[in-house]
Amino acid sequence: MxxxxxxxxxxxxxxxxxxxxxxxxxxxxxxxxKTNTLPVRESNLAIFAEGPELFDDLFSELKNARQHIHILFYIVQDDKISQEFLTILKEKVKAGVEVRLMVDWVGSG
Missing domain, CATH: 1.20.5 (Single alpha-helices involved in coiled-coils or other helix-helix interfaces)
Structure with missing residues (x-):
């Protein structure tokens, strides 16, 4: 007990x-x-619901590039949009803009 x-x-x-x-x-x-304070970033964010709006804006931004273009794509195929995209990049290279394009070879055919 x-x-x-x-x-x-x-x-x-x-x-x-x-x-x-x-x-x-x-x-x-x-x-x-300690209380953590996160840095505040100022940036522009655009959400596109339709493909044509996205590509119009993307191509406009690419055409306005002055120093460099660094871009990553998963799919680049032999279609109208991809041809226009690659043509713009070629023109920018000829204009002296540094262009770096990374493409996933699995997604691109």
Whole structure:
């Protein structure tokens, strides 16, 4: 019988100790935690719901490039849009603009 009471007292003591440790540790952590401030970026974001609007804007931006063009595409095929895209890039190279194009060979046929 004494063994049972001692065991209950030990378990109760452990539970109280864990509760106090958690509570005081959390309180200490919150008091010393650094608040992170994220940098604010200023940029233009445009969402396109239709393909023609996207390509009109993309081609316009490419034509206005003055120093460099770095672009990644998953699919470039032998179609009208891709031909126009590649023609613009070739013209920009001839105009002295640095052009870097990365194409995924799996998606492009």
């Amino acid at each position: 004494n063994f049972g009471l001692i065991l209950i007292a030990i378990i109760a003591g452990l539970v109280l100790w864990l509760y106090a440790d958690f509570t005081l540790g959390r309180k200490n952590h919150l008091a010393n935690a």
